[in-house]
Amino acid sequence: xxxxxxxxxxxxxxxxxxxxxxxxxxxxxxxxxxxxxxxxxxxxxxxxxxxxxxxxxxxxxxxxxxxxxxxxxxxxxxxxxxxxxxxxxxxxxxxxxxxxxxxxxxxxxxxxxxxxxxxxxxxxxxxxxxxxxxxxxxxxxxxxxxxxxxxxxxxxxxxxxxxxxxxxxxxxxxxxxxxxxxxxxxxxxxxxxxxxxxxxxxxxxxxxxxxxxxxxxxxxxxxxxxxxxxxxxxxxxxxxxxxxxxxxxxxxxxxxxxxxxxxxxxxxxxxxxxxxxxxxxxxxxxxxxxxxxxxxxxxxxxxxxxxxxxxxxxxxxxxxxxxxxxxxxxxxxxxxxxxxx
Numbered sequence: 498x499x500x501x502x503x504x505x506x507x508x509x510x511x512x513x514x515x516x517x518x519x520x521x522x523x524x525x526x527x528x529x530x531x532x533x534x535x536x537x538x539x540x541x542x543x544x545x546x547x548x549x550x551x552x553x554x555x556x557x558x559x560x561x562x563x564x565x566x567x568x569x570x571x572x573x574x575x576x577x578x579x580x581x582x583x584x585x586x587x588x589x590x591x592x593x594x595x596x597x598x599x600x601x602x603x604x605x606x607x608x609x610x611x612x613x614x615x616x617x618x619x620x621x622x623x624x625x626x627x628x629x630x631x632x633x634x635x636x637x638x639x640x641x642x643x644x645x646x647x648x649x650x651x652x653x654x655x656x657x658x659x660x661x662x663x664x665x666x667x668x669x670x671x672x673x674x675x676x677x678x679x680x681x682x683x684x685x686x687x688x689x690x691x692x693x694x695x696x697x698x699x700x701x702x703x704x705x706x707x708x709x710x711x712x713x714x715x716x717x718x719x720x721x722x723x724x725x726x727x728x729x730x731x732x733x734x735x736x737x738x739x740x741x742x743x744x745x746x747x748x749x750x751x752x753x754x755x756x757x758x759x760x761x762x763x764x765x766x767x768x769x770x771x772x773x774x775x776x777x778x779x780x781x782x783x784x785x786x787x788x789x790x791x792x793x794x795x796x797x798x799x800x801x802x803x804x805x806x807x808x809x810x811x812x813x814x815x816x817x818x819x820x821x822x823x824x825x826x827x828x829x830x831x832x833x834x835x836x837x838x
Contacts, residue, residue, distance in 0.1 A: 503627030
């Protein structure tokens with residue numbers, strides 16, 4: 498066994514937060530092998546739906562291809578790495594083979610995460626791209642705390658990963674049929690990746706999908722209007738607001754965060770495909786409006802200080818977000834039709 502090895506080039510993916518932490522681990526792997534993450538970025542669209550049980554709005558996501566199909570498309574394999582035992586030696590062997598590893602961990606056992614270490618059980622994905630047996634460390638790409646979108650190169654003790662792998666099934670009810678780790682490599686090292694041809698194909702598929710789904714997206718704005726009417730009947734009276742948020746605040750806050758992140762993804766998609774900023778002002782306004790809506794709920798939840806004018810402001814921002822998104826979708830549809838003609 499070598500004393501140390503680091504696979505390069507590796508750099509964190511910090512352009513946007515995409516879906517969840519797994520993709521912040523996966524995208525550096527894809528780039529390491531000379532491929533592009535654009536097939537994932539351009540693979541999805543979002544529309545508003547209402548949860549009839551909690552009366553919350555959320556973004557439903559549609560995918561053009563499965564993750565497995567996308568990996569095959571870019572000629573990368575990601576089979577399960579058995580980490581039920583001999584954790585360190587199996588990861589070291591994968592790195593020696595030139596295979597970066599993504600490990601699913603419980604942050605409760607990560608000493609480099611003071612926000613969760615021995616405080617909070619939560620599932621997380623870690624990219625391992627090197628090791629140092631003398632210092633008993635893995636080289637990883639990781640953020641400092643749960644809500645940070647900034648990833649960087651860091652180190653984690655061997656023992657943290659071992660303990661997490663040994664306990665994840667019990668601490669997080671992680672099913673025995675689910676992988677604890679995956680190693681990545683090129684399916685066919687001799688295959689030449691034509692980046693330009695790939696980008697043209699992804700662009701054509703994205704435009705076709707965006708146009709075909711535009712009517713559904715426009716129709717989904719009715720859900721936004723319904724949500725506005727619902728909130729108006731709830732948030733202007735504190736007792737009703739308390740009932741609405743009781744037991745459901747965390748879910749609402751996460752759904753609002755997802756809506757914000759998905760609009761950021763859409764902005765990134767447009768820049769990727771068209772290198773165009775013509776729609777960015779509208780999208781920035783939509784994002785800002787949703788951030789303000791989320792902040793009003795957050796401030797009330799954590800301060801318990803009710804201000805009617807804050808929720809009147811929230812209702813105006815929601816109405817504004819709907820109006821701007823309707824304008825954006827109309828302009829974007831015309832732009833796509835001209836581009837595709």
